[in-house]
Amino acid sequence: MSTSRDVVLGRIRNGLQRTDMEETLAVRRVGHTLASAEPNLVPARGSGDLEERIATFTGMARAVLTDVRRIAAWHELPALVGQYLREHNLPQKLVMAPDEALDRAGWDSQPLLRIRRDTAADADTTGVTLAEAGVAETGTLCLASSDRRPTLLAFFPETSIVVLPAADVVASYEEALERYSARHDAPPRSINFVTGPSRTGDIGQKLELGAHGPRRLLVVLIDEA
Amino acid sequence: MQPSSLAFKDRARAAMADPQLQHSLDLLKHGWQAGRTRAAAALPEFEALRDEGRNIKDHVLGHLDLYLEAFEARVVEAGGHVHWARDAAEARRITLDICRDVGARSVTKSKSMIAEEIGLNEFLEVNGIDRVETDLGEYIIQLANEPPSHIIGPAIHKTIAEISELFQKNHGGERITEPAALVAEARRVMRQRYLDADVGITGANFLVAETGSIVTVTNEGNAELTHGLPRTHIAIASIEKIVPRLLDAFTLLRLLARSATGQDFSAYTTLLTGPKRPDDRDGPENFHVVLVDNGRSAMLGTALQEMLRCIRCGACMNHCPVYLATGGHAYGWVYPGPMGSVLTPGFIGIEKAHLLPNASTFCGKCEEVCPVRIPLPKLMRHWREVQFDQKLTPTTARWGLGLWAAMARRPALYRFATGTAIRLLGLWAGRRGAFARLPLAGGWTGGRDLPAPQGRTFMAQWTRRKNR
Ligand code: SF4
Numbered sequence: 001m002s003t004s005r006d007v008v009l010g011r012i013r014n015g016l017q018r019t020d021m022e023e024t025l026a027v028r029r030v031g032h033t034l035a036s037a038e039p040n041l042v043p044a045r046g047s048g049d050l051e052e053r054i055a056t057f058t059g060m061a062r063a064v065l066t067d068v069r070r071i072a073a074w075h076e077l078p079a080l081v082g083q084y085l086r087e088h089n090l091p092q093k094l095v096m097a098p099d100e101a102l103d104r105a106g107w108d109s110q111p112l113l114r115i116r117r118d119t120a121a122d123a124d125t126t127g128v129t130l131a132e133a134g135v136a137e138t139g140t141l142c143l144a145s146s147d148r149r150p151t152l153l154a155f156f157p158e159t160s161i162v163v164l165p166a167a168d169v170v171a172s173y174e175e176a177l178e179r180y181s182a183r184h185d186a187p188p189r190s191i192n193f194v195t196g197p198s199r200t201g202d203i204g205q206k207l208e209l210g211a212h213g214p215r216r217l218l219v220v221l222i223d224e225a
Numbered sequence: 226m227q228p229s230s231l232a233f234k235d236r237a238r239a240a241m242a243d244p245q246l247q248h249s250l251d252l253l254k255h256g257w258q259a260g261r262t263r264a265a266a267a268l269p270e271f272e273a274l275r276d277e278g279r280n281i282k283d284h285v286l287g288h289l290d291l292y293l294e295a296f297e298a299r300v301v302e303a304g305g306h307v308h309w310a311r312d313a314a315e316a317r318r319i320t321l322d323i324c325r326d327v328g329a330r331s332v333t334k335s336k337s338m339i340a341e342e343i344g345l346n347e348f349l350e351v352n353g354i355d356r357v358e359t360d361l362g363e364y365i366i367q368l369a370n371e372p373p374s375h376i377i378g379p380a381i382h383k384t385i386a387e388i389s390e391l392f393q394k395n396h397g398g399e400r401i402t403e404p405a406a407l408v409a410e411a412r413r414v415m416r417q418r419y420l421d422a423d424v425g426i427t428g429a430n431f432l433v434a435e436t437g438s439i440v441t442v443t444n445e446g447n448a449e450l451t452h453g454l455p456r457t458h459i460a461i462a463s464i465e466k467i468v469p470r471l472l473d474a475f476t477l478l479r480l481l482a483r484s485a486t487g488q489d490f491s492a493y494t495t496l497l498t499g500p501k502r503p504d505d506r507d508g509p510e511n512f513h514v515v516l517v518d519n520g521r522s523a524m525l526g527t528a529l530q531e532m533l534r535c536i537r538c539g540a541c542m543n544h545c546p547v548y549l550a551t552g553g554h555a556y557g558w559v560y561p562g563p564m565g566s567v568l569t570p571g572f573i574g575i576e577k578a579h580l581l582p583n584a585s586t587f588c589g590k591c592e593e594v595c596p597v598r599i600p601l602p603k604l605m606r607h608w609r610e611v612q613f614d615q616k617l618t619p620t621t622a623r624w625g626l627g628l629w630a631a632m633a634r635r636p637a638l639y640r641f642a643t644g645t646a647i648r649l650l651g652l653w654a655g656r657r658g659a660f661a662r663l664p665l666a667g668g669w670t671g672g673r674d675l676p677a678p679q680g681r682t683f684m685a686q687w688t689r690r691k692n693r
Binding site for chain 1: 249252253256268269270273274277281284287288289290291292293294295309310311315359360361362365378379380381383384385388404405407408409411412415416419420434435436438444445446447449450453454464469470471472473475476478479486488489490491492493494495496497498499500501502504505506507508516518522523524525526527530
């Protein structure tokens with residue numbers, strides 16, 4: 001008895017009707033395509049030098065209601081986060097990616113902030129994580145999962161704070177993935193491209209934020225390398 | 226979902242006499258239709274991207290077997306499982322078996338047109354699996370026990386008042402009428418369901434052969450909670466969703482949101498590759514992909530092959546004068562609008578859907594906006610020819626086809642006729658002889674009936690010209 005796999009693949013081959021010669025060429029073509037890193041057309045919009053990319057990123061991100069702030073140094077981060085939480089009347093409580101890159105901010109400077117380092121759970125109100133890159137083209141964050149950067153931090157809590165080193169603002173989604181592949185051997189379980197807070201138009205076609213994912217999204221750009 | 230596409234005319238008439246539905250459809254014009262125009266104009270490369278998108282899809286379809294095999298190998302390498310389903314029944318069975326294997330009682334599901342197509346929802350219910358839809362629109366129609374009326378916004382036909390009533394009936398408590406409060410209420414109810422779910426079921430916008438990844442796209446973030454919280458994730462995808470490389474997925478992603486809602490990019494685009502890694506702190510332990518044929522392979526090598534390029538953006542319906550007059554339910558099955566008029570006869574049989582390819586003004590707008598340049602009017606005409614051969618066509622439509630054939634031989638006259646609704650009116654006014662609402666003239670309201678065109682139709686004009 002043939003398996004469903006054989007049946008489906010057989011039907012496809014039947015529909016395509018390749019000759020033996022065409023078959024050989026097709027196999028070669030597919031192998032070639034899969035091995036090729038030749039880029040497709042990438043819109044020019046995101047390109048430019050770093051400052052131009054940051055300007056485009058910021059403009060595009062704000063257009064989709066992302067809050068974007070820029071600071072010079074890591075040590076300014078805790079105060080900015082504390083201030084942001086106060087602005088929005090949110091509890092001084094964070095669930096933060098257990099990534100040592102975030103440690104250099106020196107969170108002790110904000111003694112009122114209660115910080116848990118793990119993935120997000122139901123009771124967490126604000127999640128903090130790090131972006132792999134920012135994409136200027138559409139003001140999009142690129143997040144990659146790992147043991148130190150759990151995915152749910154940017155999805156489960158109602159407020160999402162994402163730290164983005166300014167030097168990691170790239171032109172396109174393609175470049176964001178290139179950065180990742182230059183730093184890692186294999187794709188992570190999950191790569192999230194995030195463009196603004198969660199939104200829905202499902203109630204009377206009116207735009208509402210915070211459908212399931214975050215209602216608020218703050219991106220903190222840090223200049224210090 | 227039991228198809229009822231033969232009732233198209235009656236449903237269309239009822240829809241056009243429904244002022245609330247007409248209001249929702251008007252919103253669509255100002256919202257997504259206008260949004261697409263703006264987004265396309267704002268990106269100089271948009272037309273070139275459409276060409277690339279079409280070429281990528283054509284290339285994939287010509288090598289579909291090989292890319293599916295490559296995809297399968299990568300998924301397995303990443304620690305996932307691939308299942309092949311010949312048809313809807315097998316796809317349902319596979320999905321249920323996975324749920325049973327992991328002892329699932331509660332399932333979250335993010336919006337998936339293929340799940341609608343294979344009738345997964347009712348099947349899971351009948352088999353004792355408690356399922357909740359996580360896309361807000363899909364949740365609303367689940368509560369209302371209705372099918373989706375649009376492939377992107379399944380509940381666009383529902384008014385705020387109707388949603389408010391549904392929520393009170395199902396959630397109890399005070400009557401809420403503010404959209405923001407309704408969204409907050411849904412969020413609260415859904416939270417617990419996310420946490421309780423044993424299995425999360427999603428569709429996939431794309432499958433990537435290069436890496437064995439699946440791509441999900443949402444604005445709400447519901448897909449991420451659907452596949453990110455439970456221990457088991459099942460992604461159901463039809464075989465034509467495959468693209469060669471991640472780079473190719475980006476080309477199509479640049480087209481998808483712009484064409485669908487006028488956004489430059491949807492809020493959440495996620496690439497998933499395999500299950501949770503040993504050290505990860507979240508993510509599903511089991512990752513399954515169900516590849517569904519259900520009639521696709523039979524379209525290869527036929528006139529309908531081009532339809533397999535469809536990326537389900539909904540632009541063709543957002544711009545279709547017929548859809549915008551009747552809404553999605555009139556079409557009587559899962560896929561409405563021009564793409565539905567081409568797909569539905571293939572899936573449920575032309576004899577059960579022969580009215581749909583006739584529900585067109587052949588104005589060409591759908592093809593004009595389709596991001597992957599599917600010649601939808603040509604494909605609808607293909608079905609009209611098939612049904613003409615099978616003598617399935619009702620007399621009025623046979624008349625219409627004769628008209629089309631005559632016109633197609635005279636391009637100038639054809640151009641003159643397309644873009645008007647006159648033939649549509651002739652067809653639809655039918656027995657009643659008067660039309661509740663002229664689909665192409667937004668200014669007309671339910672208060673004033675328009676007489677159906679009599680006598681001097683294009684057919685009559687054409688006959689006179691020919692005789693001259
Ligand atoms: S046929 Fe084209 S326009 Fe219609 S949903 Fe498919 S891709 Fe979009």
